[in-house]
Amino acid sequence: MSSFKSISGTFDILPEGHTSGGDSIAPSRIWQHAEAAIRKVMGMYGAEEIRTPILEPTELISRGIGQLTDIVSKEMFAFERGDTHYVLRPEVTAPVMRAYQQHHLDQKGGVQRLFYIGPCFRAERPQKGRYRQFHQFGLEIIGATDARADAETIACAVDVYRELGLNDFTIRLNSLGDSESRPRYKEALIAYITPFADQLSEVSRNRLETNPMRILDTKIEKEREMLRGAPILADFLDDESRQHHEEVKAHLTSIGLTFQDDPFLVRGLDYYSRTAFEIESDSLGAQGSLAGGGRYDLLSLELGAKQIIPAVGFAAGMERLIMALDAANLIDIPSPRLDAFIVALGDAALSWTFPMAHSLRENGIKVGYDLKGRSMKAQMREASRQNAKFVIIVGEDELVAGAAQVKDMDQSSQRSVPFDQLASQLTN
RNA sequence: GUGGUCGUAGCUCAGUUGGUUAGAGCGCCAGGUUGUGGCCCUGGAGGUCGGGGGUUCAAGACCCCUCGAUCACCCCA
Numbered sequence: 160m161s162s163f164k165s166i167s168g169t170f171d172i173l174p175e176g177h178t179s180g181g182d183s184i185a186p187s188r189i190w191q192h193a194e195a196a197i198r199k200v201m202g203m204y205g206a207e208e209i210r211t212p213i214l215e216p217t218e219l220i221s222r223g224i225g226q227l228t229d230i231v232s233k234e235m236f237a238f239e240r241g242d243t244h245y246v247l248r249p250e251v252t253a254p255v256m257r258a259y260q261q262h263h264l265d266q267k268g269g270v271q272r273l274f275y276i277g278p279c280f281r282a283e284r285p286q287k288g289r290y291r292q293f294h295q296f297g298l299e300i301i302g303a304t305d306a307r308a309d310a311e312t313i314a315c316a317v318d319v320y321r322e323l324g325l326n327d328f329t330i331r332l333n334s335l336g337d338s339e340s341r342p343r344y345k346e347a348l349i350a351y352i353t354p355f356a357d358q359l360s361e362v363s364r365n366r367l368e369t370n371p372m373r374i375l376d377t378k379i380e381k382e383r384e385m386l387r388g389a390p391i392l393a394d395f396l397d398d399e400s401r402q403h404h405e406e407v408k409a410h411l412t413s414i415g416l417t418f419q420d421d422p423f424l425v426r427g428l429d430y431y432s433r434t435a436f437e438i439e440s441d442s443l444g445a446q447g448s449l450a451g452g453g454r455y456d457l458l459s460l461e462l463g464a465k466q467i468i469p470a471v472g473f474a475a476g477m478e479r480l481i482m483a484l485d486a487a488n489l490i491d492i493p494s495p496r497l498d499a500f501i502v503a504l505g506d507a508a509l510s511w512t513f514p515m516a517h518s519l520r521e522n523g524i525k526v527g528y529d530l531k532g533r534s535m536k537a538q539m540r541e542a543s544r545q546n547a548k549f550v551i552i553v554g555e556d557e558l559v560a561g562a563a564q565v566k567d568m569d570q571s572s573q574r575s576v577p578f579d580q581l582a583s584q585l586t587n
Numbered sequence: 588g589u590g591g592u593c594g595u596a597g598c599u600c601a602g603u604u605g606g607u608u609a610g611a612g613c614g615c616c617a618g619g620u621u622g623u624g625g626c627c628c629u630g631g632a633g634g635u636c637g638g639g640g641g642u643u644c645a646a647g648a649c650c651c652c653u654c655g656a657u658c659a660c661c662c663c664a
Binding site for chain 1: 588589598599616617618620622623624625655656657658659660661662663664
Protein backbone atom coordinates (compact mmCIF):
# COMPACT_ATOMS: atom_id res chain seq x y z
CA MET A 160 0.00 0.00 0.00
CA SER A 161 1.29 3.41 -0.93
CA SER A 162 1.83 5.97 1.76
CA PHE A 163 0.63 8.61 -0.66
CA LYS A 164 -2.94 9.63 -1.17
CA SER A 165 -4.79 12.06 -3.34
CA ILE A 166 -4.64 15.66 -2.18
CA SER A 167 -7.44 16.85 0.05
CA GLY A 168 -10.38 18.01 -2.01
CA THR A 169 -9.41 15.90 -5.02
CA PHE A 170 -10.51 12.39 -5.87
CA ASP A 171 -9.91 9.48 -8.21
CA ILE A 172 -12.59 8.29 -10.58
CA LEU A 173 -12.42 4.51 -10.69
CA PRO A 174 -14.12 1.90 -12.90
CA GLU A 175 -16.23 0.66 -10.01
CA GLY A 176 -16.73 3.84 -8.08
CA HIS A 177 -16.02 4.10 -4.39
CA THR A 178 -16.77 6.05 -1.29
CA SER A 179 -14.40 8.72 -0.15
CA GLY A 180 -15.52 9.17 3.43
CA GLY A 181 -19.21 9.92 3.33
CA ASP A 182 -19.23 11.07 -0.24
CA SER A 183 -19.54 8.57 -3.02
CA ILE A 184 -17.57 8.95 -6.20
CA ALA A 185 -19.40 7.53 -9.18
CA PRO A 186 -17.76 4.99 -11.51
CA SER A 187 -16.03 6.40 -14.57
CA ARG A 188 -18.75 5.08 -16.86
CA ILE A 189 -21.28 7.34 -15.12
CA TRP A 190 -19.07 10.31 -15.88
CA GLN A 191 -18.86 9.19 -19.48
CA HIS A 192 -22.63 8.75 -19.55
CA ALA A 193 -23.12 12.31 -18.32
CA GLU A 194 -20.48 13.68 -20.67
CA ALA A 195 -22.09 11.92 -23.62
CA ALA A 196 -25.41 13.57 -22.80
CA ILE A 197 -23.70 16.95 -22.54
CA ARG A 198 -22.00 16.50 -25.92
CA LYS A 199 -25.26 15.37 -27.48
CA VAL A 200 -27.23 18.36 -26.24
CA MET A 201 -24.45 20.79 -27.11
CA GLY A 202 -24.54 19.31 -30.61
CA MET A 203 -28.25 20.08 -30.81
CA TYR A 204 -27.41 23.71 -30.17
CA GLY A 205 -24.72 23.75 -32.82
CA ALA A 206 -22.05 24.28 -30.19
CA GLU A 207 -18.54 22.99 -30.72
CA GLU A 208 -16.02 22.06 -28.09
CA ILE A 209 -13.24 24.36 -27.01
CA ARG A 210 -10.36 23.13 -24.85
CA THR A 211 -8.26 25.74 -23.14
CA PRO A 212 -5.23 25.23 -20.91
CA ILE A 213 -5.68 24.52 -17.24
CA LEU A 214 -2.85 26.95 -16.56
CA GLU A 215 -3.63 30.59 -17.26
CA PRO A 216 -2.00 33.91 -16.45
CA THR A 217 -3.14 35.09 -13.03
CA GLU A 218 -3.89 38.50 -14.45
CA LEU A 219 -6.51 37.07 -16.81
CA ILE A 220 -8.46 35.61 -13.93
CA SER A 221 -8.13 38.51 -11.52
CA ARG A 222 -9.14 41.05 -14.13
CA GLY A 223 -11.85 38.87 -15.58
CA ILE A 224 -13.54 37.68 -12.44
CA GLY A 225 -12.74 40.69 -10.28
CA GLN A 226 -10.10 41.42 -7.65
CA LEU A 227 -12.58 41.65 -4.83
CA THR A 228 -14.41 38.41 -5.47
CA ASP A 229 -13.82 35.52 -3.09
CA ILE A 230 -12.58 33.38 -5.94
CA VAL A 231 -9.72 35.73 -6.71
CA SER A 232 -8.98 37.08 -3.25
CA LYS A 233 -8.73 33.78 -1.41
CA GLU A 234 -9.48 30.73 -3.52
CA MET A 235 -6.88 30.65 -6.27
CA PHE A 236 -4.12 28.11 -6.67
CA ALA A 237 -1.50 30.53 -7.92
CA PHE A 238 2.25 30.45 -8.20
CA GLU A 239 5.02 32.10 -10.10
CA ARG A 240 8.11 31.08 -12.00
CA GLY A 241 10.44 33.83 -13.05
CA ASP A 242 8.35 36.81 -13.97
CA THR A 243 5.28 34.89 -14.93
CA HIS A 244 2.32 34.47 -12.58
CA TYR A 245 0.32 31.33 -13.16
CA VAL A 246 -3.02 30.18 -11.84
CA LEU A 247 -4.92 26.93 -12.10
CA ARG A 248 -8.11 28.10 -13.72
CA PRO A 249 -10.96 28.52 -11.21
CA GLU A 250 -13.53 28.71 -14.01
CA VAL A 251 -13.57 28.64 -17.80
CA THR A 252 -15.46 31.70 -19.01
CA ALA A 253 -12.53 34.10 -18.83
CA PRO A 254 -10.18 31.60 -20.56
CA VAL A 255 -12.74 31.06 -23.34
CA MET A 256 -13.07 34.80 -23.83
CA ARG A 257 -9.27 35.05 -23.86
CA ALA A 258 -9.06 32.38 -26.55
CA TYR A 259 -11.82 34.03 -28.54
CA GLN A 260 -9.91 37.28 -28.63
CA GLN A 261 -6.49 35.71 -29.08
CA HIS A 262 -7.58 33.78 -32.15
CA HIS A 263 -9.79 36.54 -33.54
CA LEU A 264 -12.78 34.25 -33.67
CA ASP A 265 -14.97 37.29 -34.31
CA GLN A 266 -13.39 37.41 -37.76
CA LYS A 267 -15.15 34.17 -38.63
CA GLY A 268 -18.35 36.17 -38.70
CA GLY A 269 -21.58 35.24 -37.04
CA VAL A 270 -21.95 33.99 -33.50
CA GLN A 271 -19.72 31.42 -31.82
CA ARG A 272 -21.29 28.75 -29.67
CA LEU A 273 -18.52 27.12 -27.67
CA PHE A 274 -18.86 24.43 -25.03
CA TYR A 275 -16.35 22.90 -22.65
CA ILE A 276 -15.97 20.10 -20.12
CA GLY A 277 -12.99 20.03 -17.83
CA PRO A 278 -11.37 20.46 -14.44
CA CYS A 279 -11.23 23.70 -12.46
CA PHE A 280 -9.50 24.48 -9.18
CA ARG A 281 -10.41 26.47 -6.12
CA ALA A 282 -8.60 26.43 -2.79
CA GLU A 283 -11.71 26.12 -0.63
CA ARG A 284 -12.37 23.85 2.31
CA PRO A 285 -13.86 20.76 0.74
CA GLN A 286 -17.31 19.55 1.69
CA LYS A 287 -20.16 17.66 0.13
CA GLY A 288 -20.42 18.63 -3.53
CA ARG A 289 -17.49 21.00 -3.29
CA TYR A 290 -13.95 20.04 -4.16
CA ARG A 291 -10.62 21.71 -4.80
CA GLN A 292 -10.38 20.07 -8.17
CA PHE A 293 -13.85 19.92 -9.60
CA HIS A 294 -15.24 19.68 -13.09
CA GLN A 295 -17.31 22.15 -14.98
CA PHE A 296 -19.14 22.03 -18.24
CA GLY A 297 -20.67 25.00 -19.88
CA LEU A 298 -21.71 26.89 -22.96
CA GLU A 299 -20.65 30.33 -24.09
CA ILE A 300 -22.53 32.15 -26.84
CA ILE A 301 -20.27 34.93 -28.03
CA GLY A 302 -21.14 37.75 -30.39
CA ALA A 303 -24.85 38.21 -29.82
CA THR A 304 -26.85 40.73 -27.82
CA ASP A 305 -30.15 39.14 -28.80
CA ALA A 306 -32.21 38.09 -25.78
CA ARG A 307 -32.77 34.75 -27.47
CA ALA A 308 -29.13 33.99 -26.78
CA ASP A 309 -29.72 34.49 -23.05
CA ALA A 310 -32.79 32.28 -23.15
CA GLU A 311 -31.00 29.70 -25.25
CA THR A 312 -28.21 29.46 -22.71
CA ILE A 313 -30.67 28.63 -19.98
CA ALA A 314 -32.60 26.25 -22.20
CA CYS A 315 -29.41 24.42 -23.09
CA ALA A 316 -28.46 23.85 -19.47
CA VAL A 317 -31.97 22.65 -18.74
CA ASP A 318 -31.87 20.32 -21.73
CA VAL A 319 -28.72 18.67 -20.41
CA TYR A 320 -30.49 17.86 -17.13
CA ARG A 321 -33.60 16.67 -18.92
CA GLU A 322 -31.58 14.56 -21.33
CA LEU A 323 -30.29 12.70 -18.30
CA GLY A 324 -33.74 12.38 -16.78
CA LEU A 325 -33.52 15.14 -14.16
CA ASN A 326 -36.52 17.35 -13.61
CA ASP A 327 -36.47 18.56 -10.03
CA PHE A 328 -34.72 21.88 -10.23
CA THR A 329 -35.62 25.54 -10.01
CA ILE A 330 -34.47 28.34 -12.27
CA ARG A 331 -33.89 31.70 -10.65
CA LEU A 332 -33.53 34.73 -12.87
CA ASN A 333 -32.60 38.36 -12.42
CA SER A 334 -31.22 41.30 -14.33
CA LEU A 335 -28.19 43.09 -12.98
CA GLY A 336 -28.59 46.07 -15.27
CA ASP A 337 -25.77 47.79 -17.10
CA SER A 338 -22.76 49.84 -16.10
CA GLU A 339 -24.94 52.91 -15.66
CA SER A 340 -27.88 51.55 -13.75
CA ARG A 341 -25.90 49.37 -11.40
CA PRO A 342 -23.91 52.18 -9.74
CA ARG A 343 -27.16 54.09 -9.23
CA TYR A 344 -28.65 51.06 -7.57
CA LYS A 345 -25.55 50.49 -5.46
CA GLU A 346 -25.81 54.00 -4.09
CA ALA A 347 -29.42 53.54 -3.18
CA LEU A 348 -28.65 50.20 -1.57
CA ILE A 349 -25.80 51.64 0.47
CA ALA A 350 -28.03 54.47 1.56
CA TYR A 351 -30.65 51.98 2.69
CA ILE A 352 -28.30 49.61 4.48
CA THR A 353 -25.90 52.03 6.15
CA PRO A 354 -28.27 52.85 9.04
CA PHE A 355 -28.31 49.11 9.85
CA ALA A 356 -24.53 48.80 9.60
CA ASP A 357 -23.90 48.09 13.27
CA GLN A 358 -26.33 45.16 13.18
CA LEU A 359 -24.59 43.53 10.23
CA SER A 360 -22.26 40.59 10.34
CA GLU A 361 -18.60 41.32 9.81
CA VAL A 362 -18.65 39.94 6.27
CA SER A 363 -21.63 41.99 5.30
CA ARG A 364 -20.15 45.12 6.85
CA ASN A 365 -17.03 44.66 4.76
CA ARG A 366 -19.14 44.14 1.70
CA LEU A 367 -20.92 47.39 2.32
CA GLU A 368 -17.59 48.99 1.42
CA THR A 369 -16.40 46.65 -1.28
CA ASN A 370 -19.34 45.00 -2.99
CA PRO A 371 -22.67 46.00 -1.44
CA MET A 372 -24.81 44.00 -3.86
CA ARG A 373 -23.43 40.76 -2.51
CA ILE A 374 -25.15 41.51 0.79
CA LEU A 375 -28.37 40.63 -1.01
CA ASP A 376 -27.06 37.08 -1.08
CA THR A 377 -26.88 36.79 2.68
CA LYS A 378 -28.40 33.76 4.35
CA ILE A 379 -28.52 35.28 7.80
CA GLU A 380 -32.18 35.53 8.71
CA LYS A 381 -31.83 38.85 10.54
CA GLU A 382 -30.15 40.43 7.54
CA ARG A 383 -32.72 39.03 5.15
CA GLU A 384 -35.40 40.64 7.25
CA MET A 385 -33.55 43.91 7.18
CA LEU A 386 -33.37 43.66 3.41
CA ARG A 387 -37.10 43.22 3.06
CA GLY A 388 -37.63 46.92 2.54
CA ALA A 389 -34.48 47.41 0.49
CA PRO A 390 -34.58 49.02 -2.93
CA ILE A 391 -35.01 46.54 -5.76
CA LEU A 392 -32.60 46.47 -8.67
CA ALA A 393 -35.48 46.09 -11.08
CA ASP A 394 -36.64 49.60 -10.22
CA PHE A 395 -33.29 51.04 -11.22
CA LEU A 396 -32.84 49.28 -14.53
CA ASP A 397 -32.19 51.38 -17.57
CA ASP A 398 -34.80 51.04 -20.28
CA GLU A 399 -32.72 48.80 -22.48
CA SER A 400 -31.87 46.38 -19.69
CA ARG A 401 -35.47 46.28 -18.61
CA GLN A 402 -36.57 45.63 -22.17
CA HIS A 403 -33.91 42.92 -22.55
CA HIS A 404 -34.99 41.25 -19.33
CA GLU A 405 -38.62 41.20 -20.41
CA GLU A 406 -37.62 39.64 -23.70
CA VAL A 407 -35.58 36.92 -22.01
CA LYS A 408 -38.52 36.05 -19.79
CA ALA A 409 -40.88 36.02 -22.77
CA HIS A 410 -38.59 33.68 -24.68
CA LEU A 411 -38.36 31.30 -21.75
CA THR A 412 -42.11 31.34 -21.38
CA SER A 413 -42.52 30.66 -25.09
CA ILE A 414 -40.87 27.27 -24.67
CA GLY A 415 -42.70 26.49 -21.47
CA LEU A 416 -39.81 27.01 -19.07
CA THR A 417 -40.92 28.25 -15.69
CA PHE A 418 -38.61 30.33 -13.53
CA GLN A 419 -38.58 32.52 -10.45
CA ASP A 420 -37.89 36.17 -10.97
CA ASP A 421 -35.55 36.79 -8.04
CA PRO A 422 -34.47 40.39 -7.47
CA PHE A 423 -31.95 39.28 -4.83
CA LEU A 424 -30.03 36.96 -7.11
CA VAL A 425 -26.50 38.29 -7.40
CA ARG A 426 -23.61 36.34 -8.78
CA GLY A 427 -20.17 36.12 -7.25
CA LEU A 428 -18.28 37.02 -10.37
CA ASP A 429 -17.95 40.64 -11.36
CA TYR A 430 -18.25 40.22 -15.08
CA TYR A 431 -21.99 39.77 -15.30
CA SER A 432 -24.37 42.43 -16.58
CA ARG A 433 -28.06 42.24 -17.35
CA THR A 434 -29.08 38.56 -17.27
CA ALA A 435 -28.01 36.47 -14.29
CA PHE A 436 -29.46 33.08 -13.48
CA GLU A 437 -28.97 30.06 -11.35
CA ILE A 438 -30.32 26.54 -11.58
CA GLU A 439 -30.77 24.90 -8.20
CA SER A 440 -31.49 21.31 -7.44
CA ASP A 441 -34.54 20.73 -5.27
CA SER A 442 -33.10 17.56 -3.79
CA LEU A 443 -29.48 18.29 -2.97
CA GLY A 444 -28.01 19.64 0.26
CA ALA A 445 -26.15 22.81 1.05
CA GLN A 446 -24.31 22.80 -2.25
CA GLY A 447 -27.43 22.59 -4.36
CA SER A 448 -26.47 25.00 -7.08
CA LEU A 449 -26.31 22.96 -10.28
CA ALA A 450 -25.46 25.72 -12.71
CA GLY A 451 -25.13 29.44 -12.94
CA GLY A 452 -24.51 31.97 -15.60
CA GLY A 453 -25.53 35.13 -17.30
CA ARG A 454 -24.56 37.82 -19.71
CA TYR A 455 -21.07 39.25 -19.57
CA ASP A 456 -20.82 41.85 -22.33
CA LEU A 457 -18.17 43.84 -20.49
CA LEU A 458 -15.68 41.04 -19.89
CA SER A 459 -14.22 41.55 -23.36
CA LEU A 460 -13.28 45.14 -22.50
CA GLU A 461 -11.78 44.05 -19.21
CA LEU A 462 -9.57 41.69 -21.18
CA GLY A 463 -8.41 44.40 -23.52
CA ALA A 464 -10.82 44.35 -26.46
CA LYS A 465 -11.28 47.70 -28.17
CA GLN A 466 -15.01 47.26 -28.40
CA ILE A 467 -17.64 45.27 -26.60
CA ILE A 468 -17.94 41.63 -27.55
CA PRO A 469 -21.37 40.65 -26.26
CA ALA A 470 -21.61 37.20 -24.69
CA VAL A 471 -23.79 34.97 -22.50
CA GLY A 472 -23.02 31.62 -20.97
CA PHE A 473 -23.56 29.15 -18.22
CA ALA A 474 -21.24 27.00 -16.14
CA ALA A 475 -22.36 23.84 -14.41
CA GLY A 476 -20.75 21.42 -12.00
CA MET A 477 -20.19 17.82 -13.06
CA GLU A 478 -20.03 16.69 -9.43
CA ARG A 479 -23.34 18.36 -8.65
CA LEU A 480 -24.90 16.92 -11.77
CA ILE A 481 -23.83 13.43 -10.77
CA MET A 482 -24.98 13.98 -7.19
CA ALA A 483 -28.38 14.97 -8.51
CA LEU A 484 -28.46 11.92 -10.78
CA ASP A 485 -27.57 9.78 -7.80
CA ALA A 486 -30.28 11.35 -5.64
CA ALA A 487 -32.80 10.63 -8.41
CA ASN A 488 -31.57 7.03 -8.78
CA LEU A 489 -30.50 7.66 -12.34
CA ILE A 490 -26.98 6.27 -12.27
CA ASP A 491 -27.76 2.63 -12.59
CA ILE A 492 -25.71 2.19 -15.75
CA PRO A 493 -24.39 -1.38 -16.15
CA SER A 494 -20.75 -1.82 -17.01
CA PRO A 495 -20.10 -3.04 -20.55
CA ARG A 496 -20.08 -6.80 -21.18
CA LEU A 497 -17.14 -8.72 -22.51
CA ASP A 498 -18.12 -10.63 -25.64
CA ALA A 499 -15.75 -13.47 -24.92
CA PHE A 500 -13.34 -14.69 -22.28
CA ILE A 501 -10.70 -17.21 -23.24
CA VAL A 502 -10.01 -20.00 -20.77
CA ALA A 503 -6.72 -21.72 -21.55
CA LEU A 504 -5.36 -24.96 -20.11
CA GLY A 505 -1.72 -25.94 -20.48
CA ASP A 506 1.31 -24.04 -21.75
CA ALA A 507 0.56 -24.53 -25.44
CA ALA A 508 -2.97 -23.18 -25.04
CA LEU A 509 -1.66 -20.31 -22.94
CA SER A 510 0.48 -19.01 -25.79
CA TRP A 511 -2.26 -19.73 -28.32
CA THR A 512 -4.47 -17.34 -26.34
CA PHE A 513 -2.58 -14.19 -27.19
CA PRO A 514 -2.74 -14.24 -31.01
CA MET A 515 -6.30 -15.56 -30.86
CA ALA A 516 -7.43 -12.74 -28.59
CA HIS A 517 -5.68 -10.28 -30.87
CA SER A 518 -7.35 -11.63 -33.95
CA LEU A 519 -10.80 -11.58 -32.33
CA ARG A 520 -10.22 -8.01 -31.18
CA GLU A 521 -9.34 -7.04 -34.75
CA ASN A 522 -12.77 -8.35 -35.64
CA GLY A 523 -14.39 -6.02 -33.13
CA ILE A 524 -14.98 -8.61 -30.46
CA LYS A 525 -14.33 -7.58 -26.85
CA VAL A 526 -12.07 -10.26 -25.47
CA GLY A 527 -10.52 -10.93 -22.11
CA TYR A 528 -8.40 -13.72 -20.69
CA ASP A 529 -6.54 -14.63 -17.56
CA LEU A 530 -3.02 -13.27 -17.12
CA LYS A 531 -2.19 -15.03 -13.87
CA GLY A 532 -1.94 -18.65 -15.00
CA ARG A 533 -4.76 -19.67 -12.74
CA SER A 534 -6.81 -22.84 -12.51
CA MET A 535 -9.71 -23.46 -14.84
CA LYS A 536 -12.18 -22.85 -12.03
CA ALA A 537 -10.55 -19.51 -11.31
CA GLN A 538 -10.57 -18.60 -14.99
CA MET A 539 -14.26 -19.43 -15.23
CA ARG A 540 -14.96 -17.38 -12.17
CA GLU A 541 -13.08 -14.47 -13.71
CA ALA A 542 -15.12 -14.82 -16.91
CA SER A 543 -18.27 -14.75 -14.86
CA ARG A 544 -17.12 -11.77 -12.85
CA GLN A 545 -16.40 -9.86 -16.03
CA ASN A 546 -19.83 -10.79 -17.28
CA ALA A 547 -18.56 -12.37 -20.49
CA LYS A 548 -21.23 -13.56 -22.90
CA PHE A 549 -19.15 -16.50 -24.10
CA VAL A 550 -16.24 -18.46 -22.77
CA ILE A 551 -13.80 -19.96 -25.26
CA ILE A 552 -12.20 -23.05 -23.73
CA VAL A 553 -8.97 -24.33 -25.21
CA GLY A 554 -6.79 -27.18 -23.92
CA GLU A 555 -4.67 -29.94 -25.38
CA ASP A 556 -7.62 -31.68 -27.04
CA GLU A 557 -8.93 -28.52 -28.66
CA LEU A 558 -5.51 -27.59 -30.03
CA VAL A 559 -5.27 -31.00 -31.68
CA ALA A 560 -8.81 -30.79 -33.04
CA GLY A 561 -8.38 -27.17 -34.17
CA ALA A 562 -11.71 -26.34 -32.56
CA ALA A 563 -12.55 -24.66 -29.26
CA GLN A 564 -15.35 -25.35 -26.85
CA VAL A 565 -17.54 -22.26 -26.80
CA LYS A 566 -19.81 -21.90 -23.79
CA ASP A 567 -22.76 -19.55 -23.73
CA MET A 568 -22.60 -18.24 -20.17
CA ASP A 569 -26.23 -17.12 -20.01
CA GLN A 570 -27.64 -20.38 -21.41
CA SER A 571 -24.96 -22.62 -19.94
CA SER A 572 -24.90 -24.38 -23.31
CA GLN A 573 -21.71 -25.42 -25.04
CA ARG A 574 -20.62 -26.35 -28.56
CA SER A 575 -17.47 -26.95 -30.53
CA VAL A 576 -16.37 -24.20 -32.93
CA PRO A 577 -13.39 -24.46 -35.34
CA PHE A 578 -10.75 -21.83 -34.63
CA ASP A 579 -11.19 -20.12 -38.00
CA GLN A 580 -14.89 -19.71 -37.39
CA LEU A 581 -14.66 -18.19 -33.91
CA ALA A 582 -14.72 -14.59 -35.10
CA SER A 583 -17.72 -15.01 -37.38
CA GLN A 584 -19.67 -17.14 -34.87
CA LEU A 585 -19.12 -14.63 -32.08
CA THR A 586 -20.07 -11.57 -34.10
CA ASN A 587 -23.66 -12.59 -34.70
C1' G B 588 -10.45 31.12 8.06
C1' U B 589 -14.49 29.24 11.96
C1' G B 590 -17.45 25.31 14.23
C1' G B 591 -19.47 20.12 14.83
C1' U B 592 -18.83 14.80 14.02
C1' C B 593 -15.84 10.61 13.02
C1' G B 594 -11.00 7.46 12.38
C1' U B 595 -10.90 -0.90 14.12
C1' A B 596 -9.41 -5.95 7.68
C1' G B 597 -10.06 -4.09 0.56
C1' C B 598 -15.59 -2.43 1.87
C1' U B 599 -19.72 -1.91 5.70
C1' C B 600 -19.34 -2.23 10.71
C1' A B 601 -19.34 -5.07 16.00
C1' G B 602 -16.02 -4.86 20.18
C1' U B 603 -19.79 -4.84 27.36
C1' U B 604 -17.99 -0.84 33.65
C1' G B 605 -10.29 -0.90 30.69
C1' G B 606 -8.74 -7.68 31.40
C1' U B 607 -5.17 -13.16 27.71
C1' U B 608 -3.67 -14.93 20.83
C1' A B 609 -9.00 -8.16 18.05
C1' G B 610 -14.26 -10.24 15.56
C1' A B 611 -18.62 -10.59 11.85
C1' G B 612 -20.77 -9.94 7.01
C1' C B 613 -19.39 -8.90 2.09
C1' G B 614 -15.15 -9.17 -1.13
C1' C B 615 -10.49 -11.82 -2.28
C1' C B 616 -7.61 -16.70 -2.60
C1' A B 617 -7.76 -22.11 -2.40
C1' G B 618 -10.17 -26.81 -1.89
C1' G B 619 -14.76 -29.78 -2.22
C1' U B 620 -15.27 -31.20 -8.70
C1' U B 621 -7.76 -34.95 -11.76
C1' G B 622 -11.11 -29.70 -17.93
C1' U B 623 -16.43 -25.82 -16.56
C1' G B 624 -18.78 -19.71 -13.62
C1' G B 625 -23.13 -18.29 -10.47
C1' C B 626 -25.65 -21.47 -5.43
C1' C B 627 -23.78 -24.33 -1.28
C1' C B 628 -19.92 -26.32 2.16
C1' U B 629 -14.81 -26.14 4.19
C1' G B 630 -10.32 -23.72 4.85
C1' G B 631 -6.95 -19.50 4.14
C1' A B 632 -4.67 -14.73 3.42
C1' G B 633 -5.41 -9.91 5.05
C1' G B 634 -5.06 -5.36 11.00
C1' U B 635 1.54 -1.07 14.06
C1' C B 636 -7.32 -0.68 16.23
C1' G B 637 -4.84 6.87 11.90
C1' G B 638 0.03 8.58 14.48
C1' G B 639 2.66 10.19 19.06
C1' G B 640 2.66 10.76 24.21
C1' G B 641 0.27 9.94 29.06
C1' U B 642 -2.71 7.34 33.12
C1' U B 643 -2.74 2.00 34.67
C1' C B 644 -0.45 -4.30 36.86
C1' A B 645 -3.23 -4.03 32.11
C1' A B 646 -5.58 0.68 26.78
C1' G B 647 -8.93 -0.57 20.53
C1' A B 648 -11.69 1.59 24.81
C1' C B 649 -9.77 6.77 29.47
C1' C B 650 -6.74 11.79 29.01
C1' C B 651 -3.62 15.21 26.01
C1' C B 652 -1.43 16.44 21.41
C1' U B 653 -1.30 15.59 16.30
C1' C B 654 -2.69 13.97 11.40
C1' G B 655 -6.63 12.68 8.32
C1' A B 656 -11.64 12.33 6.75
C1' U B 657 -16.37 14.36 6.77
C1' C B 658 -20.50 17.83 7.42
C1' A B 659 -21.74 22.84 8.06
C1' C B 660 -20.66 28.29 8.02
C1' C B 661 -18.40 31.44 4.31
C1' C B 662 -18.53 31.06 -0.95
C1' C B 663 -19.74 28.71 -5.25
C1' A B 664 -20.36 24.69 -9.85
